[in-house]
Amino acid sequence: MVSVEPRATAPVLAVDQGTSGTKALVVCPERGVIGAGSADVRPRYGPGGTVEVAPARLLASVVDAGRQALAEAGEPVAAVGLANQGETVLAWDPVTGSPLTDAIVWQDRRAASVCESLGEDEAEELRDLTGLPLDPYFAAPKMAWIRREATREGVVTTSDAWLVHQLTGAFVTDAATAGRTQLLDLDRVEWSPRALEIFGLDGERLPRVVDAAGPVGTTSAFGPELPLTGLLVDQQAALLAQRVTGPGTAKCTYGTGAFLLALTGDRPRRGSSGLVSCVAWRLGGRTSYCLDGQVYTAASAVRWLTDLGIVSGAADLDRVGSSVPDSGGVTFVPALAGLAAPWWRADLRGSLTGLGLETGAGHLVRALCEGIAAQVVALADAVAADTGRPLSSLRVDGGLTRSALLMQTQADLLQCPVEVSPLSDATALGVGAVARLGLDPALGVPDAVPDRKPAAVYEPRVPPGVAQERLAVFRTAVDALTARPPHPAGPAAGATLPPGHTQAQAPAAGGSPAGVSGVS
Numbered sequence: 001m002v003s004v005e006p007r008a009t010a011p012v013l014a015v016d017q018g019t020s021g022t023k024a025l026v027v028c029p030e031r032g033v034i035g036a037g038s039a040d041v042r043p044r045y046g047p048g049g050t051v052e053v054a055p056a057r058l059l060a061s062v063v064d065a066g067r068q069a070l071a072e073a074g075e076p077v078a079a080v081g082l083a084n085q086g087e088t089v090l091a092w093d094p095v096t097g098s099p100l101t102d103a104i105v106w107q108d109r110r111a112a113s114v115c116e117s118l119g120e121d122e123a124e125e126l127r128d129l130t131g132l133p134l135d136p137y138f139a140a141p142k143m144a145w146i147r148r149e150a151t152r153e154g155v156v157t158t159s160d161a162w163l164v165h166q167l168t169g170a171f172v173t174d175a176a177t178a179g180r181t182q183l184l185d186l187d188r189v190e191w192s193p194r195a196l197e198i199f200g201l202d203g204e205r206l207p208r209v210v211d212a213a214g215p216v217g218t219t220s221a222f223g224p225e226l227p228l229t230g231l232l233v234d235q236q237a238a239l240l241a242q243r244v245t246g247p248g249t250a251k252c253t254y255g256t257g258a259f260l261l262a263l264t265g266d267r268p269r270r271g272s273s274g275l276v277s278c279v280a281w282r283l284g285g286r287t288s289y290c291l292d293g294q295v296y297t298a299a300s301a302v303r304w305l306t307d308l309g310i311v312s313g314a315a316d317l318d319r320v321g322s323s324v325p326d327s328g329g330v331t332f333v334p335a336l337a338g339l340a341a342p343w344w345r346a347d348l349r350g351s352l353t354g355l356g357l358e359t360g361a362g363h364l365v366r367a368l369c370e371g372i373a374a375q376v377v378a379l380a381d382a383v384a385a386d387t388g389r390p391l392s393s394l395r396v397d398g399g400l401t402r403s404a405l406l407m408q409t410q411a412d413l414l415q416c417p418v419e420v421s422p423l424s425d426a427t428a429l430g431v432g433a434v435a436r437l438g439l440d441p442a443l444g445v446p447d448a449v450p451d452r453k454p455a456a457v458y459e460p461r462v463p464p465g466v467a468q469e470r471l472a473v474f475r476t477a478v479d480a481l482t483a484r485p486p487h488p489a490g491p492a493a494g495a496t497l498p499p500g501h502t503q504a505q506a507p508a509a510g511g512s513p514a515g516v517s518g519v520s
C-alpha cells in the first residue's frame with residue numbers, strides 16, 4: 001500500500017463505472033476532491049431494445065479514468081473504491097478472465113422472453129424471495145438468456161464481479177449489487193437456491209457476497225499497488241453520499257435513467273405500491289435496506305432528442321426550453337426503454353401527444369422535462385404510500401441536475417424543495433466513503449461521509465392545484481399506454497447474439513487480470 005498520510009486523512013481513489021462512461025475522483029476527507037478523471041463507454045443501441053458494450057471498454061474506462069484522477073491529484077492514495085452499474089451482465093472465463101460475450105447493459109430488453117416463459121406463481125415467489133418484480137431490467141433474466149442463447153461456458157455474473165476479478169483476481173460481489181440480480185434472498189442476504197432454480201441457473205458458480213467495506217484484494221492497474229476496500233452498486237453509493245437516513249427524505253440520481261431511493265432501516269419493507277425492496281448496503285455484517293424506484297430513460301432520452309437535432313446536448317436543455325413559456329399542450333411519456341416502477345411494463349414504448357403545427361423544439365424540451373419529473377413524482381408518491389409519510393424534501397445528484405429547467409419542474413410537480421448536491425458525482429463520493437470505511441473500520445458512516453450544504457435549493461413556484469392538473473394530464477397519457485395489452489417478446493426483442501458471436505462460442509477477446517493479488 002502506498003500512503004504518506006494517516007489512514008483517517010489519506011485520500012482515496014473512487015471510481016464510478018457507469019452506463020455511458022466512467023468517472024473517477026481522488027477524495028481527501030480534509031480537502032475534498034483533489035483530482036478527477038473520466039472516460040467514455042458508449043454502449044451500442046440496437047433493434048428490439050438491445051443495449052450492449054464491449055467488456056474491454058468497461059475495464060479500459062475504469063483504468064483510464066482512475067489514472068487521470070491520480071495524475072491530476074499528484075499525490076498517493078491509500079485505497080480504491082469501485083461503484084458499478086448493477087444489472088449489467090456478461091459471461092466470462094474465470095481462469096483467464098476473458099469475456100465470452102459482450103456485456104448486456106441494464107437497459108437491454110432481450111430477456112423479456114425469459115420473463116414471459118415464467119408463470120405468475122413463479123413471479124410472485126421471486127418477488128417474495130428477492131424483493132424484485134419479474135422484469136428484464138434485473139440481472140437474472142439476462143443471465144438466463146445468455147445461458148439459453150449465447151454460451152454455457154464459464155461463469156455469468158454482473159459486470160462488477162468481472163471488473164473486480166480483472167483488477168484483483170478476487171471473485172466477489174457486494175451485497176447490494178447481489179440484490180440487483182433477483183437471485184439473492186432478501187432476508188438472509190445470501191444466494192437463493194430456489195431463485196436460481198426458477199431461472200434455470202441452479203449449479204452456476206456465483207461470486208462470494210461480501211460487505212461493501214473491507215479488503216477485497218490489491219491492484220496495480222492504476223500504478224502503485226493499492227488495496228481495493230470499497231464495493232457498492234451505483235444508486236446505493238449515491239444514497240450513502242447524500243446522507244439520506246431519516247424518514248420523509250429520499251435521493252434521486254438523474255443520469256442515464258433516474259433512480260429514487262429511500263432508506264427503510266434494518267428490515268426489508270415489502271410494499272404494495274410498485275417499488276423495489278432491496279439491500280442498501282451491508283457494513284460490518286449488518287444489512288440496511290431501502291425502497292427503490294426507477295425511470296429507465298432520463299439522460300438517454302435527452303440523447304435521443306440530441307440525435308434528432310432538437311438540442312445539441314444536455315447543456316442545451318435550458319436554453320431551448322426557456323424559449324417558450326410552457327410545453328404548449330405537448331405531453332411526452334419518455335418510456336423509450338419501457339416503463340419501470342410503479343407500472344412495470346417493459347414492453348411499452350414512449351408517446352408524444354398534443355403535437356400541432358405550432359409545436360417547436362422548446363415545447364418538446366419542456367415536455368421531456370415534465371415527463372421525467374412526473375415519473376419521479378410517481379415514485380415519491382409510492383414511497384409515501386409504503387412508508388406512511390410523504391417526502392418533505394428530495395436530495396438530487398447526477399449530470400442532469402445541472403439543468404435548472406428540469407430541477408425547477410421537479411420542485412413544481414413534487415411540491416417540495418429539491419436540494420441539489422454540490423457535486424453531481426455523488427456515486428463516486430459514496431463509494432469513496434465506503435473505501436475509507438474499508439480502510440479504517442474504526443470510522444463510522446458519519447465520519448466517512450461529510451455533510452455538504454446543497455449547491456442550490458429549488459422551491460415550488462406553482463400552486464398545488466396547477467401541479468395536480470399537469471400531473472393528471474401526464475397520468476392520462478400513461479394510462480393510455482398501460483391500457484394496451486402486453487406485447488409478447490419476439491425475435492426482435494433480442495433473439496440475436498452480440499455482434500461477432502456464434503452459439504456457445506467465445507469471441508477472440510483477451511483479458512488477463514491487471515495487477516492480480518486477491519482474496520477469492
